[in-house]
Amino acid sequence: MTPPSSTYRLQLRPEFTFTDAADQVDYLRKLGAGALYASPVLDATPGSTHGYDVVDPTRARPALGGEQARQALARKLREAGLGFVVDIVPNHMAVEVAKANPWWWDVLRNGRSSAYAEHFDIDWSRGRLLLPVLGDDDAVAELKVEDSPDGPELVYYDHRFPVAPGTEGGSPQEVHARQHYELVGWRRGNAELNYRRFFDITTLAALRVELPQVFAEAHGEVLRWVADGDVTGLRVDHPDGLADPGGYMRRLRESAPGAWLVVEKILHPGEDLPQSWPVDGTTGYDALREISGIFVDPAAAPRFSLLAGSPDYHAVEEEARRLVTDTILVAEMHRIGALVEAPDAPAAVAELMIAFPVYRSYLPEGEAHWAQAVERVKAKRPDLASTVDVIDRQVRAEPHGELATRIQQTSGMVVAKGTEDTTFYRYTRFAALNEVGGSPDRFGTSVAEFHELAAAREAGWPAAMTTLTTHDTKRSEDVRARLAVLSELPDEFAEAVERWTGQHGIDEPALNLLAWQTLVGAWPITADRLREYLDKAAKEAKLRTTWTDHDEEFEAAVAAWPGQVLGDRELGVEQFVERVKGPGWSNALGQKLIQLTAPGVPDVYQGTELWDLSLVDPDNRRPVDYGVRRELLDRIVAGELPEVDDTGAAKLLVVHKALTLRRDRPELFHGYRRLRAEGPAAEHAVAFERTGLVVVATRLPVGLAAAGGWRDTVLPLPPGDWTDVLTGTSAVAELSGLLSRYPVALLVQGDR
Structure with missing residues (x-):
């Protein structure tokens, strides 16, 4: 391989x-x-x-x-x-359009006798397969039977379901009563579903x-x-x-x-x-957290905590996870609880899920994580201690048994829904940290920790993927890079948010703070894009409205907000963005070059070879203009050295040079050693050496400029003559010269 x-x-x-x-x-x-x-x-x-x-x-x-x-x-x-x-x-597989899925259609038609009955994780002991697709249970009266080339089908608006052979005749309701499935109101799904699903999505049925x-x-x-x-x-x-x-x-x-x-x-x-x-x-989400984190100034944590109202991250997370176990994944809690002979088993199972320190364990590996969850619950809920002990013994006795398996499968669902999809929209202290695989309670990554983890990746997982943006990230790498600048201007940003909120505040503090960060991070942004993002953020937070229980008045106010703030030229958001845009570009180039050259196999998400200020899906699936990228790349290949400006061509230069070097000279990308700058601005340089390759990036550029720039700071280079691949010039140790054109440098020995 x-x-x-x-x-x-x-x-x-x-x-x-x-x-x-x-x-x-x-x-x-x-x-x-x-x-x-x-x-x-x-x-x-x-x-x-x-x-x-x-x-x-x-x-x-x-x-x-x-x-x-x-x-x-x-x-x-x-x-x-x-x-x-x-x-x-x-x-999992999709079952939203039943007839489009031949396996699922056969299960609905033939029940337990289907050749695919065991393909899906269905609890057949509970009778008919529950399909929560109706507006409410009374909507059974609206069912119709229609002929199709494949035989008669039960029809409910756009939904169509097979009629089992030999069950025809009588009213649609009588036909329905004879099927291997039962159509019920959609609200019953979370509590009564008898097939495993992907998270809380009933239209995605789990495979075995x-x-x-x-x-x-x-x-x-x-x-x-x-x-x-x-x-x-x-x-x-x-x-x-x-x-x-x-x-x-x-x-x-x-x-x-x-x-x-x-x-x-x-x-x-x-x-x-x-x-x-x-x-x-x-x-590569682990690499994302490590790389992006070194561009965040940890000294800003207290001011951002104050701005956010000093929320307790772990309390917010626990509340969000409990919301998931108690309302969204109730069916899963009961299915697991039924495997334990104790009346309070579902509650004990839910508490174990809430207490899990990671997404899941892989027993018998990861036993320490399981033990940690057990001890946490027993300490917090002594009333459940005896039941937790029963569960613990059963899980340890059969680490591959049904109880242990279902607990492990479901803990990841609780963590993902409770943390990523709820907490990250509630705990909005500093949105750049609220990323898949991130830890918003940890305000950035130290340079020393980054180097230690990069070296560990080279030693243990050199072929792992690394990334900065994916289809699942909450915001793109360049949005995070710009938001990282705010950590260097905590007082200035906090004062601006307080001033802006006084004029156009959203009546929900967490969403209000997230909205202003999003506006600054993704500017320029259309009202429609911002409106769709905030609607999703409000519903994921589940504080004032949700996907299923709407607060129409609140949603209308949130929908009106983008038009109000974008239409207020006196507000000063655009002027603030101009203040942070340049340092944001420096951060974006730095984290990109590091990701492309550090240990691992780097991924470039579509379009992000230029500046990309996308938000969470579906915003990050917008069409990419490859015509513009082709034209700029042709100019770079021809020798043009672009400015660091709104075109993003400087980022394309970095991506092109780094990827081409990885492909054409793979022998350079082995080993890993931290390099240390020396001088008054040494803390603003991140540098490392691989095998005949040196990478240099600038961090905390606002502080660097405020202190007078690089001054006499130098980066002692390994012996030999070095050339910057980005500019084609000979490298010097003085960072003021080495980084005079771009805030990053990619050095190779010799003349390239």
């Missing part, structure tokens, strides 16, 4: 197909990318804009061009010398890929692509939902021995991938 030198992430969708991707292969080659890394390409729900809602794993998605177009893309990539990395979704037959059928087509040489790498989505992630990884590695294999595993600070997983590493 040879990992790619780098990857370039493309979001495929009906508006950007296999053919459209093929049209960009020559650009990706010229950019320096080592592989195209595609979002899921198997058949998905009709109209899907992301592909994670797979309905048929046995064929390439027709809406992307189907098998012929997929083969053409693979052929073009191979001819260009690029790899092809595909995102796969083993945990721990069963060899299910694994084979769900992966056969993709593994054929790997065997044919069309696909060179696999990215595994949401491994924490699997019954046996380690067993799954071992089976996948055996089935695709030559593929680069990375997993979307979110690691908390200090957590490592299980050693028994035969994978190449994570998809």
